[in-house]
Amino acid sequence: MRNIKTLIEALKNIHSKETISYPIGEWPGKKYSNIPETLRGKPIINEEKCIGCEACYNACSAFTIKFFNEKDKRRYSIDINKCIFCGRCEDVCPEDAIKLSNEFELTHFPEENEEKRYVKWEKILKNCKNCGERFATIDQINKIHDRISLNINPKVSEEVLKDYEIYSNYCPKCRKILSYKIGINPSKYYLRIGKDLKEMK
């Protein structure tokens, strides 16, 4: 009869191993299942590479990355319970400091909130010489220095870097107010051009 095919398939299935046990803790069933490395799981931070530019804070689709200032440190935290594992922070980070690992067992008891629910890191801030406000992280200022020295025209790099070292000590407001006093106002270049023109004539 035609129905024999179903019977043969049923008898073949007796030694199939489709269900594997998955206990908490040690994981003997691991050899049967394979977790690919490209799984999108919990985000982890490499603290040395992060420069505190807050690109991930602007890019997060679920508004889980938050930060607040505390004395001379800025503390960042990611809330794992709200993260949707989309990967926007990984796309946008300029330093490759935040990546999605393949860890997917993220449940915890309410008492373990502080350790397991938040991913935390902190950066040290720099304060302005004039008004004392803390405006940027030290790593970010160093990074901008490195980037400028890579990309600038070698004829003018010395002067620009000298100026940079002066004005990286002041917050944006004080830079504008005190620009003549500390000697970084761009009018000095126009005056010089005017002098050169006069000499040529």
Place this chain on the structure above:
Amino acid sequence: MIIEIIYFISLIIFNIFLSFIFLFLFRKINAKFQGRKGLLLIVPKDLRKTIGSTKIMQQFYDILKLFYKQTIIPKNSHKKIFIISPIISFILSIIIIPFLYFPIINDAQQKFLFIPFDLLIITYAIILIHIFWNIGAYASASPWAYIGIERSEKLNFFAQISFISSIFSIAILSNSLSLKEIVIKQDIPYILLNPFSAISFILFILVNFNLKPFDVSEIEVEIVSGPFTEYSGKLLGLIELTKTILFYINSILFINIFLKSGEFFSSIINLFLLLIFAGIFVIILSIINNIFPSYRIDQALKIYPILVIIFSSLSLMLSFIYKIFFG
């Protein structure tokens, strides 16, 4: 007197325990054919930390848990009949147990309980259990139950014809209505002498227990469990317990009547042979249950009566031929 009572109570408890083992076998084979693990008899070592280290029998706990849940009785139903019917069915199913034939134990049993027509009692009790279930379902006012009963009555009409003809053809062959004499008088097992009778019995079981392909009256997808839709809590627990015991009784009855109840040798091996044959019977039923989808009611009503009429008339004719020519 007291010894008899203790004997009967322990016999009933032992048989109920055995019926759970048969249920375990049926569900486990179902699961193996489908490619999954099935239910657990003992908790494996890796899972003991999470579930607990007590060894459980899952099929027993599945029925026990129903006894501590809330029983809801629908407002529009006829309450007394709704409550009494599962209880009567359960009592009827327990009454059958002392009449079954077990090879070694039977001598002790026969001292207290010998009725020369116990096959009739068994037959009518099995049929009455279903009638009382259907009466209880009529009393619950639910459209799903009405559809379920309508289908079940149509199929059961033919199923009971098949059952009765199978039992009577065996009674004619062996010239008596007592289960003990049927077992003792078999020189050749009756399954070889009159195979049509065995097929009629199996046809009856397929409808009685809602095994596919004749699953029509209780299919979950269309009519939300048919006649038993409105039962919940303790009453549902009684119904499930009755179904388990009935499944076991029918299997043992089949082996008693058609395979000489395992009494081929004269020692304690007979008892094990009985249980092994019953186990193989359960496996064959499970295979049939797994390789077919279920029929629609009008398709089932075209095929089933034809099968019943052919096999029951053949089995009765064969018995009469043996009786006339071989005495």
Place this chain on the structure above:
Amino acid sequence: MIENSMKNILEDLSNLIIETHDIKINKQLAKILSIDKEKLIEIAKRILKNSNSRLVHEIAIDLGIDGFKIIQLYELFNSEGKAYHIGIESYFPREESKIPSLAAITYQANWAEREIMELLGIEFEGHPDKRHLFLPYEWPNETEAGLEEAKKIGFNVFPKPEPPNILPIGPYHPALLEGVFLRLKVDGETIIDADLKPGFNHRGIMKLGEERSYWRNLYLFERVCGICSADHANAYVLAVENLFNIEPPDRAKYIRTLGIELERIASHLLWLGVAADLIGFKTFFMWCWKEREKAIDLLERLSGNRVTKGIARFGGAKRDLGKEEIEKMIEKLKDIEKSVKNLLDIAYNNSILRKRTEDIGILDFQNAIEYGAVGPVARASNWKIDVRHDCPFDAYSQEYTTWDVIVDNGKDVWARVIVRIKEIFVSIDICNQCLNALKNIKGEIVTSEKIELRKGEGIGKVEAPRGELIYYLMSNGEPIPYAVRIRTPSYRNNAIVPFILKGYRISDAPIIYGSVDPCMSCTDRVQIIDIKSGEKKIISLNDLIKRR
């Protein structure tokens, strides 16, 4: 060819047109004609007189002080079988918000107009069935038109104990996977009439989409449906690319196509198991879902997740594939092909399965066009429509891959089973072609063009496993879209269910309803935009102000 047919129609209607402009749909250009609102029905009749034309969707947008705008989009086929689109739009002020209804002519616009009537307040004159579609019948108060109309048609609207000849396959039932209210009027075992009411899974997604910027919406629209999530994301990305005129590179097209086809394999295997369960064949259900795990493993390797895959990006794809992974994927696809052939053998040879699915739920060719079926339901009635063939996108056109469209002449439930199983084999073939092409082509996976915001409209069309999925975007220069409209294939397929249930038995109802592959998460995603004129119940102020 296509240009000539379009020119003929434009010349026919030239005295009624005020102006025309273009919309880009998936590499084709469609003409949208603006006309006066009184002439809508005349033009619709002239377009639908063609025997090979169908209505795609009817869209209404609230423009604030300027009034309303209504668009009807049609798809026509010329004599050689190529498809082109024409749309009709008209503007009208808020004070005169009564339009002649298109549902009086054809059933295809029935559900679309009911949705617009209940949520935007435009009134369609001559509509045969003015009940609410997604909202409860008795909202906002009991004397509304919805309640009166429901009583006229003969269904009791309140949840009281029903007379015994009405069977509620109600919001909770073991036959249904998701919540929908299907009511059958029965006589013994025969079904006389049926009615379907969706709306239990209503989440307000189109409204949420109008408050978020473009890239955040990508993650929102991915979560409309779990089984076809890559299709929704891909259609949205196509709509944005058509709106702003950017084109992804070749390698990204192959990766996106690979994601869509793998998802089609997983979805059809899921459906096969569910359909077997609805007959009562639990064993086959377990076997089909066992094979589906292999397809989902491939998707996990490609995208990183089993359900919400993030494969598409504006102008390309997110992840690349290396050489070793391509080899492993090709091997696993061979495994899947072998086991699906085995399943087809078993289903073809099991006599009871054939008897339960043949000759029920019949949908003729004429009725399929008239009622507006899409997807495998239409292809099983001998109507050859497929978005990948008519209006190709990504790597489906002739220069990238070659494949066939599967059509069957059976018209019943068994034909739909056969069409879906054969589509699995076609999908495996397309996947193999994509993987082999990916070995040789080199390049980037994201284009380097920049997005420049501009005013305009864009449409993206994709073939989901259930049919044709269409996204419509309108922007007015801001970084937030002004209007988003989604029309999913289950919307159309659920509307034809009452017609294919009549005359069959109760035992057939679950399998007939299951054979159109209902996905209620796709159907219930409606908008709550503005206040109905002259209405006391209002939506809270926060919803109108919040913009991000």
